[in-house]
Amino acid sequence: MSGIEQNDGIRTEIIGDGSAGTFDYRKYPAYPKPKLSDRTWPDQEITRAPVWASVDLRDGNQALIEPMTVQQKMVFFELLVDIGFKEIEIGFPAASQIDYDFTRRLIEEDLIPQDVTVQVLVQAREELIERTYESLQGVHRAIVHVYNSTSTVQRRDVFRMDQAGIRDLAVQGATWVQEYAKRYPDTDWRFQYSPESFTGTELDYAIDVCNAVLEVWQPRPENPVIINLPATVEMTTPNVFADQIEIVHRQLHHRDAVVLSVHTHNDRGTGIAASELAVMAGADRVEGTLLGNGERTGNMDILTMAMNLYSRGVDPELDLADMARIQKVYEYCNQLPVHPRHPYIGELVYTSFSGSHQDAIRKCMSARKPGDLWDVAYIPIDPTDLGRNYEAVIRVNSQSGKGGVAWLLERETGYNLPRELQPLFSQHVQKEAERTAKEVRADWIVTAFEQEYMARTPLRLGDYRLSSTEAGDDQLSADVHMDGQQQRWVGKGDGPVDAWTSALAQHVGFVVEVDDYAEHTLGTGSDARAVAYVKLKTGERTWWGVGTGGDIARAALDAVSAAVNRELAARAAEAQVA
Numbered sequence: 001m002s003g004i005e006q007n008d009g010i011r012t013e014i015i016g017d018g019s020a021g022t023f024d025y026r027k028y029p030a031y032p033k034p035k036l037s038d039r040t041w042p043d044q045e046i047t048r049a050p051v052w053a054s055v056d057l058r059d060g061n062q063a064l065i066e067p068m069t070v071q072q073k074m075v076f077f078e079l080l081v082d083i084g085f086k087e088i089e090i091g092f093p094a095a096s097q098i099d100y101d102f103t104r105r106l107i108e109e110d111l112i113p114q115d116v117t118v119q120v121l122v123q124a125r126e127e128l129i130e131r132t133y134e135s136l137q138g139v140h141r142a143i144v145h146v147y148n149s150t151s152t153v154q155r156r157d158v159f160r161m162d163q164a165g166i167r168d169l170a171v172q173g174a175t176w177v178q179e180y181a182k183r184y185p186d187t188d189w190r191f192q193y194s195p196e197s198f199t200g201t202e203l204d205y206a207i208d209v210c211n212a213v214l215e216v217w218q219p220r221p222e223n224p225v226i227i228n229l230p231a232t233v234e235m236t237t238p239n240v241f242a243d244q245i246e247i248v249h250r251q252l253h254h255r256d257a258v259v260l261s262v263h264t265h266n267d268r269g270t271g272i273a274a275s276e277l278a279v280m281a282g283a284d285r286v287e288g289t290l291l292g293n294g295e296r297t298g299n300m301d302i303l304t305m306a307m308n309l310y311s312r313g314v315d316p317e318l319d320l321a322d323m324a325r326i327q328k329v330y331e332y333c334n335q336l337p338v339h340p341r342h343p344y345i346g347e348l349v350y351t352s353f354s355g356s357h358q359d360a361i362r363k364c365m366s367a368r369k370p371g372d373l374w375d376v377a378y379i380p381i382d383p384t385d386l387g388r389n390y391e392a393v394i395r396v397n398s399q400s401g402k403g404g405v406a407w408l409l410e411r412e413t414g415y416n417l418p419r420e421l422q423p424l425f426s427q428h429v430q431k432e433a434e435r436t437a438k439e440v441r442a443d444w445i446v447t448a449f450e451q452e453y454m455a456r457t458p459l460r461l462g463d464y465r466l467s468s469t470e471a472g473d474d475q476l477s478a479d480v481h482m483d484g485q486q487q488r489w490v491g492k493g494d495g496p497v498d499a500w501t502s503a504l505a506q507h508v509g510f511v512v513e514v515d516d517y518a519e520h521t522l523g524t525g526s527d528a529r530a531v532a533y534v535k536l537k538t539g540e541r542t543w544w545g546v547g548t549g550g551d552i553a554r555a556a557l558d559a560v561s562a563a564v565n566r567e568l569a570a571r572a573a574e575a576q577v578a
């Protein structure tokens, strides 16, 4: 136990057994920083979307507990096409029969739209390259993506080759890719090379290997190749990755015939930031997955990066409006849940529980005019753009305040509470939230409000008639239901409310004076109703009461009655105690 006295089961389980483990930062080397004093990327802005390449069906798929079936791949592919991806890595056909069969199905059933290019991955091994081309026989256009690791650790421990040996492996792979392509002259082939584990490779050497591959391929601007730089493992801060990309961007040969691509993973949680800064540093293309599924902590999340552009007024060139479908497909194909706080798509990302946020949201939302640019505190984008509604924007628990409670009540009932009433009612809700230590749902709030402020017992105003006296007063003659009995009460005054308070004062035995009053309509057109809020003085005490009705008079009179009922209830409670 780690110095905590209490020893109940749950705490022991959470704290662990106290063993030390090997937690020691000194066993990790610092990351070497490239030298770049005249970097330009920090001054750049992303003003247009990069070329997006989805690797869900390959990199995402290879990270799943159960890789996708052909059927699941079909569903995912359709989604990617519908969203607007023009480059889709569909698998590693030489590695698995499922990927091979899926590739064949897309080609044989002519399921690849004209403007979509499929991409496949392969190692720099001849037999695998040969089979990869077989899988692609008959495709109109495809990207063959060959890779080999160039990192120091893999050169040393996996391949047991020096720098020259690994460069030769890359050159050999590039050569095979080019040679086998010639067997299928009817296809428009594009080539892609990745120095896998680029972030674990000396930068100069990685550039040297890429340039060696480019010497084989001799790309031309009208037929460019893709050089893809992967943060196979994210090892440092995104600014360092951006420096690396800017250096490659400057030093790569045939730059005008190279699409410079990045493929970041998320080991440090900054995969998206790394891709964003890389685009500022000169990358033209970004590989990633929807919601960031992928090896370990995942690939960079294209949905989030695209929505980041969208939310700053840049066309993401992907249609992500149907988030519900994206989530369904993601869950069905990846067999993974979507985190409720996942950017843009998570269940809770447009929801505010905390009081000051709710207050600001409510005020900003009601200040919005049609045609305004989106500028609502705490909500970076309009949830309705993504098929969500405003209902979940505010939810109430013990962290909430009067603004949030008022918002929920207004959303459910249309009641726009007077400012002074809001904190009074909010206290009831707060008590309930603290008592239950749970969220307080909208239906509870509505019921509690009606019970507290709209009570119709013990006193209820039934039918009434209003008439004018000769002296110019209004006279109210009302059927009153009180403690199960019906009585006729009459009062005179200046207007119906004054007449009703005067009638009440004669019968209930305490002062009945209106101290504050507000009203508004509920709904529009012929169905419109009215709601009235009355603050009533009953001697030392004041009570708010609320009433609704087909006209404002009925609403106001019921509001007065409700406030009187609260005083009556208080008196009854006091009598019981006495």
Ligand SMILES: CC(=O)SCCNC(=O)CCNC(=O)[C@H](O)C(C)(C)COP(=O)(O)OP(=O)(O)OC[C@H]1O[C@@H](n2cnc3c(N)ncnc32)[C@H](O)[C@@H]1OP(=O)(O)O
Residues within 6 Å of the ligand: 059, 062, 092, 094, 095, 096, 122, 123, 124, 125, 147, 148, 149, 158, 159, 196, 232
């Ligand atoms: C970072 C990434 O995402 S890279 C992509 C990784 N994706 C996958 O691996 C998924 C699909 N892969 C597979 O199904 C298998 O690895 C296969 C079918 C490709 C190859 O299978 P096998 O040959 O049976 O096994 P395995 O992957 O262990 O092969 C490793 C061998 O390939 C070599 N190798 C690994 N990568 C490469 C490469 N890119 N280019 C050339 N050789 C490579 C290794 O050095 C090792 O050589 P050795 O046999 O002389 O020791």
Ligand SMILES: CC(C)C(=O)C(=O)O
Residues within 6 Å of the ligand: 059, 121, 147, 194, 196, 197, 228, 230, 231, 232, 233, 263, 265
């Ligand atoms: C194959 C490559 C591009 C890869 O997935 C990686 O390095 O992460």
Ligand SMILES: [Mg+2]
Residues within 6 Å of the ligand: 059, 230, 232, 263, 265, 295, 299
């Ligand atoms: Mg990867």
